[in-house]
Amino acid sequence: MADSIPEFDLIVLGAGSAGLGLALFMTRADMRVLLIDRTAEDVGGDCLNHGCVPSKALIHASRQVHQARQAAQFGLEVSGKADMAKVMDYVASRQAIIRPHENPDYLRRQGVTVEIGQPKFVGRHEVEINGQTYQGRKLVVATGSRPRQLAVPGAEQVRLYDNQHVWDLRELPARLLVVGGGPNGAELGQAMQRLGSQVTIVQHGPRLLPHEDASISRVLEERLLAEGLTLHLNAEVTSFSSPTHARIKPTQGAEFGLDFDIGYVAIGRQVSFEGLELERAGVEVDDDGHIRLDEHLGTSNPDIFVAGDAANSLKFSHGAELHMRLLVFNFFSPIKKKLNYDHFSWVTFTDPEVAHFGLDEPELQKRGLRYERWETDFADDDRAVVDDYQYGRLLLFIEKNRLPIPGQTRRILGGAMVAPGAGELVQELILANSSGLGISEIFNKVYPYPVGARINQKLIVDHQEITPLMQLGLDVAYKLQ
Ligand SMILES: Cc1cc2nc3c(=O)[nH]c(=O)nc-3n(C[C@H](O)[C@H](O)[C@H](O)COP(=O)(O)OP(=O)(O)OC[C@H]3O[C@@H](n4cnc5c(N)ncnc54)[C@H](O)[C@@H]3O)c2cc1C
Ligand SMILES: NC(=O)c1ccc[n+]([C@@H]2O[C@H](COP(=O)([O-])OP(=O)(O)OC[C@H]3O[C@@H](n4cnc5c(N)ncnc54)[C@H](O)[C@@H]3O)[C@@H](O)[C@H]2O)c1
Numbered sequence: 241m242a243d244s245i246p247e248f249d250l251i252v253l254g255a256g257s258a259g260l261g262l263a264l265f266m267t268r269a270d271m272r273v274l275l276i277d278r279t280a281e282d283v284g285g286d287c288l289n290h291g292c293v294p295s296k297a298l299i300h301a302s303r304q305v306h307q308a309r310q311a312a313q314f315g316l317e318v319s320g321k322a323d324m325a326k327v328m329d330y331v332a333s334r335q336a337i338i339r340p341h342e343n344p345d346y347l348r349r350q351g352v353t354v355e356i357g358q359p360k361f362v363g364r365h366e367v368e369i370n371g372q373t374y375q376g377r378k379l380v381v382a383t384g385s386r387p388r389q390l391a392v393p394g395a396e397q398v399r400l401y402d403n404q405h406v407w408d409l410r411e412l413p414a415r416l417l418v419v420g421g422g423p424n425g426a427e428l429g430q431a432m433q434r435l436g437s438q439v440t441i442v443q444h445g446p447r448l449l450p451h452e453d454a455s456i457s458r459v460l461e462e463r464l465l466a467e468g469l470t471l472h473l474n475a476e477v478t479s480f481s482s483p484t485h486a487r488i489k490p491t492q493g494a495e496f497g498l499d500f501d502i503g504y505v506a507i508g509r510q511v512s513f514e515g516l517e518l519e520r521a522g523v524e525v526d527d528d529g530h531i532r533l534d535e536h537l538g539t540s541n542p543d544i545f546v547a548g549d550a551a552n553s554l555k556f557s558h559g560a561e562l563h564m565r566l567l568v569f570n571f572f573s574p575i576k577k578k579l580n581y582d583h584f585s586w587v588t589f590t591d592p593e594v595a596h597f598g599l600d601e602p603e604l605q606k607r608g609l610r611y612e613r614w615e616t617d618f619a620d621d622d623r624a625v626v627d628d629y630q631y632g633r634l635l636l637f638i639e640k641n642r643l644p645i646p647g648q649t650r651r652i653l654g655g656a657m658v659a660p661g662a663g664e665l666v667q668e669l670i671l672a673n674s675s676g677l678g679i680s681e682i683f684n685k686v687y688p689y690p691v692g693a694r695i696n697q698k699l700i701v702d703h704q705e706i707t708p709l710m711q712l713g714l715d716v717a718y719k720l721q
Contacts, residue, residue, distance in 0.1 A: 248274040250571075251367055251376030253359055253516070256285020258548030258560035259382035260342060265568055267351045274353045274374055276367070283354075284342035286384055286549075287557040288335060290403045295427055297334040299589050301327045302431035306467075306591070321436030324412040331407055361521035364541055378543050380567065381516070381523075381531065382560070385509035385549035390419055394480030399502040403428075406504060413437050417486060417500035419477055421448040423588040425506035426460065430590050432504075433469050440470040440498060442477055442488055444507075452594060452656060453601060455615065459633050459658045460590055511552050535578040536570055537563055553579075556586055583674035587663035592632060595662040598654030598673040599637065610640040611653055616699045618659060623690040632659030634699055636669070638679060649678030665693050 249271035252259045260283075263275040277283050287293060301322070308318045340346060344354040359369040366375050387402040389395075401409070403424060414437065418429040421443030433439040441448070441464075447457040448464070448471070461471060474491040481487060481497070489495045511530060518525060524532045524540040530552045537545050545567055548560035562584065570576045585597035604611050618624035618632035636655040641648055652673045657666050672681055679700045687694045706714070 245366065245373050245375045246274075247375045247377070248272045248353070249377050250274070251374060251379045252276065252382055253367070253380065254285065254382035254384055254548070254550070255283040255342075255347075255354075256382060256384050256548060256560065257287045257557040258384075258550075258564055259285070259380070260347075261561060261564040262380060262382065262547060262567065263347065263352045264350060265564070266571075269568075269572075272353070273351075274355060274367075274376065275347060276355045276357070276359045276369055278356070278358060280344050280356050283344055283347070284339065286403070288338055288342055290407065292557050293335055293338060294331045294407045295403070295424075295431075296589055297331040298327065298431045299427060299591075301330050302434035303591060305436075306434040321412055324435065325410045327435060328407060328409060358515055360515060360517040361523075362517070364521050365543060366521075376543075378545065378571065379521075380545045380547050381513070381518075381539075381550050382547045383511075383513065383516070383550050385511045385552075385555060387505065388508045388510050390477065390503075390505045390507060392477055392479050394482075397483045398480045398486075399483065400505055401502060402505045409502075413501040415500040416440070417442065417477075417498065417503045418506060419503060420506035420508065421445070421471070421473070422451075422506060422508065423449065423586075425504070426464070426588060426590050428504055428506065429469060430464055430467065433464075433467055438468070438470075440472065440500065442472045442475050442486075442498075444474075444476055446474050448473070449588060449594060451600075452588075452596060453635055456594060456596075456633060456635060456656045456658045459631055460592065460594055463592060463631065464590075509549060509555055511550055513550075536576050537567060537579055554581060554584060554586070558586075559584070583670070585666070585670050589663070592629065592659050593662040594656070594658045595666040596656045597666060597670045598652065600654055600656070601637065604637055604653060609653065610642070611637045612640050612703075614638055614699055614703050616695070616702065618695060621692075621695050621698065623692045623694065624659070626690070627660070627692075629660050632662070632695070633657065634659075634695055636699060638703075649676075649680065651676060651678055652682075659692070659695075661692060665695070668693060669696055 250266050251274045252263050253276050255275050255277040263273045267273045305322050347354050355369050357370040359367050362368045362373055366373050412435055416432050416437040416439045418425045418441045421441050425441055426448050429439045429441045447454055448461055449457045475488050477486050478489045479487045484499055486498045487495055488498055521544055522541040523544055526532055531539055531546050533546055547563035547567055549555045566577055566579055583598055588594040615635040619630045624630045624632055634657045637653040639651040639653055652669055655669055682697050683700050
């Protein structure tokens with residue numbers, strides 16, 4: 241019977257950012273690939289259906305509304321609230337543009353075998369779906385993650401949304417309670433405030449975006465407060481006493497009540513491998529339900545790997561891309577690359593955007609690396625002056641060499657920026673960081689005036705020291721001419 245089982249070079253479970261990329265690349269490399277997802281509508285994963293794409297389209301719509309209001313200072317008055325149904329139609333229309341390249345029919349036309357249903361492992365290389373068993377030489381679990389639920393008393397009576405269903409809203413809530421102040425809560429909270437809701441964010445920790453340096457988060461917090469959001473930091477929702485009333489407990493101080501209309505839960509993600517029967521494939525899971533992984537994204541079964549959110553490390557669409565590239569390299573190379581986030585970057589698409597790249601300060605300290613912390617606000621940056629974002633902030637961690645030898649490279653080990661368009665402005669810093677270029681490459685550039693990226697050079701120029709020895713050399717050289 242065994243020879244009647246269809247055989248594939250690769251079986252991928254989950255057709256999100258990680259699974260799609262892997263399946264398409266491996267098919268182009270002439271491998272036989274089987275890609276599995278639960279429903280046809282799920283293909284594209286969270287990024288297309290419930291995450292990056294709809295959230296960024298919502299942010300775009302809210303920015304238009306916000307900018308229209310900002311024009312009041314030039315005498316152009318606009319009033320009223322946004323039409324939520326039209327906003328969500330716009331969101332859906334953006335997804336519809338991408339979906340033709342992320343659906344089963346398209347993938348089949350590219351040569352990928354696609355099966356829709358609930359898969360389970362039935363052996364070390366075998367997966368069963370819809371009553372049929374398939375065998376894979378290698379298999380990848382790319383089943384993503386799902387939103388963590390807010391488990392507090394009374395939650396069942398509240399209109400609580402998360403990123404799975406918030407895109408179904410057709411009416412703007414007058415008062416929105418956002419629980420969680422990570423990238424998801426901050427992005428959506430600001431967008432809804434700009435559309436006309438009164439938004440309150442309740443965040444566990446002492447600041448928004450806890451993965452950022454405190455100086456960077458503070459700028460964002462100030463901007464959100466200026467736009468009228470209410471922030472309760474170091475606080476948590478302890479219960480709901482009615483469908484529109486939450487009890488909130490600050491770490492210090494007395495519990496208080498908050499009235500709202502709907503809630504948005506953005507308290508992180510959890511992975512789940514329910515129904516996959518990983519044990520039948522010899523894939524070990526730890527006590528927290530996470531697959532035990534080695535540094536190559538390999539599991540306890542040498543032919544089964546994990547990619548994307550399912551790996552339970554940094555959860556980004558381009559994190560899934562990093563995993564996919566690593567796996568593809570290792571599938572074909574006798575020398576195996578290890579997973580490495582040293583040059584990883586991300587952007588939170590609030591306004592101002594928050595960009596983050598390379599090693600942050602806790603990591604530099606943990607590794608005992610020698611570095612200097614260079615930072616500046618944008619008060620004296622001409623582009624920030626004319627475009628009204630002098631509140632921006634840039635932070636760089638610069639390698640500190642042991643001996644001050646003139647001309648030696650000082651690498652940019654990491655950094656962050658908060659400013660409008662920060663995600664684009666830091667791209668040259670990310671290139672320098674990821675390709676080992678030094679600050680002199682930024683220093684030596686001549687930037688068109690007044691591009692926003694000149695701030696990168698300004699921070700470096702501000703730290704250029706002329707030592708007494710260099711001064712002496714300059715004096716001699718000048719007099720010799
Ligand atoms: C609101 C929000 C905004 C975001 N914005 C950004 C952003 O701007 N930039 C960014 O880089 N990242 C962003 N992310 C993160 C990004 O969406 C995820 O990191 C990315 O989608 C992970 O890709 P993945 O392939 O691992 O998982 P997913 O995209 O979730 O795909 C997993 C797939 O597996 C399928 N699946 C699950 N279980 C099974 C099963 N048992 N059998 C078969 N198939 C299964 C699912 O149906 C799904 O299609 C955002 C996330 C959220 C929540
Ligand atoms: N622009 C982007 O790239 C982008 C945007 C949105 C989401 N994402 C990704 O999606 C994933 C989910 O985002 P997220 O913001 O939900 O997750 P997160 O884990 O990054 O942040 C969740 C936040 O909620 C807080 N929190 C947890 N429990 C809480 C509680 N009970 N009450 C109040 N606060 C609580 C945490 O302190 C944390 O700051 C993340 O991995 C993120 O990287 C990325």
